Amino acid sequence: MTVETGRITTDIPARMDRLPWARWHWMIVVGLGAVWILDGLEVTIVGSMSEALKPGDTGLGLSSSDIGMAGAVYVAGACLGALVFGQLTDRFGRKKLFLITLGVYTVATVLTAFSMNPLWYFGARFLTGAGIGGEYAAINSAIDELIPAKYRGRVDVAINGSFWVGATAGSLLTIPLLDPTLVDEAWGWRFAFGLGAILAVGILIVRRHVPESPRWLFIHGREDEAEKIVQDVERTVAQETGKELGSVSDTITIRQRQTVSLVLIAKTVFTLYPKRTILCFSLFVGQAFLYNAFFFTYGDSLSTFLDVKQTGYYIAVFAISNFLGALVLSTLFDTVGRVRMIAGTYILSGILLAGTGFFLGEVTAVTLTLLGCIIFFFASAGASAAYLTASEVFPMETRALCIAFFYAIGTAVGGISGPLYFGKLIDDASASKDITGIAIGYFVGAALMIAGGIVAAFLGVHAEGKSLESLAQPLTAEDDAPSGGAGATTAADAANPTGTTTGTGGGR
Structure with missing residues (x-):
């Protein structure tokens, strides 16, 4: 049931969007964005230690298929966690949930790290994924609502790309931990998992100082608290930058509600924004299959087919190229634009991946890694932009759940099937040591990425520099919102057949 609590007119969104960049924003980036470092650490540790988990005496007796199963179980947990915690994030607030989900991950x-058998390991991986999935929903929604519109694209893409900072750290840290001359083989992989918990505690300390989203507060009848937070932020930013903040004129009128029903949320996503729904689904499926299939099993491919004993160095180089791609290209999503950059990175990375599949029989560990670096330099920026898209093109009341929904559905299709499919391909080809046996997986991933890019070219949303409220009017906004204000939507936008935005309104 939806419970209305009042009606207010506020300028908070416009005030948050007009802020210049300051140290306060860096605190938001560090406190919230570090979740991707954790995810990268987790995924890389599993990929780097696939061989350490296989022995029955020092590991857990896992096969290559079991390694793929562990990846699929982790992703399944992330999907369920995203849906459960995403709904709770829209209902109970961003801050409360991004503290809870980090706690779930840590435990x-x-x-x-204390796994005694494969079943325990699978169960723990499922819960770890649930915490990370919940983080995606809570964190992406909070970041977009706290970062000014001018910087939202580059910040979101770069933060999502920081996954590869964790991946680099994880791959390098596992090198000494998996060296039997330095650490006992039965304990090295356990210590590797423990590193994630240590990092999470540090993030929790910083995150305690991140405020609740003022946008969420004023919609849920807590406008006094929202006003106090914004005033504190404005005072802090003015002191840090030495700049006097200008006044704003844009306002939005809101019918405050304590809750918004799931029926209304579902109607919004599927009825009001069907093209955006297709867009987000396509982007998430493509990047989820590509990354989860390739990266979850990359270490296993190197050791099985190319006789690499220590995969950490190769994975570290691969991860660095991914982070550099997201970092270097991130600014272009605000300047060149969302549609061109998303379509371009998806299609180009798909074409390069397909080309690599044709030459798999001739690769060495070095050349395969080099090709992977080139492909994923572009793919990482595109994949990061999938999360950006889902977090900015739907109404605020549905933001966290929409992120969770598309992450869960897209990842369930691509992220669970990918590791299982690649794990099976590796198992089948391992007897003959013929790496060309996994080429079909490359072709499938390439096709999904190219398809996602084509969909983005036709249905993408030109969101660069626009306020969240202008891209998708809040469900609680009054229909007679001031003309030109944050909630205004034009008839041209409603009739726009491409799903892109015109002026200040939201295309559908």
């Missing part, structure tokens, strides 16, 4: 990672 589950410790449980993983």
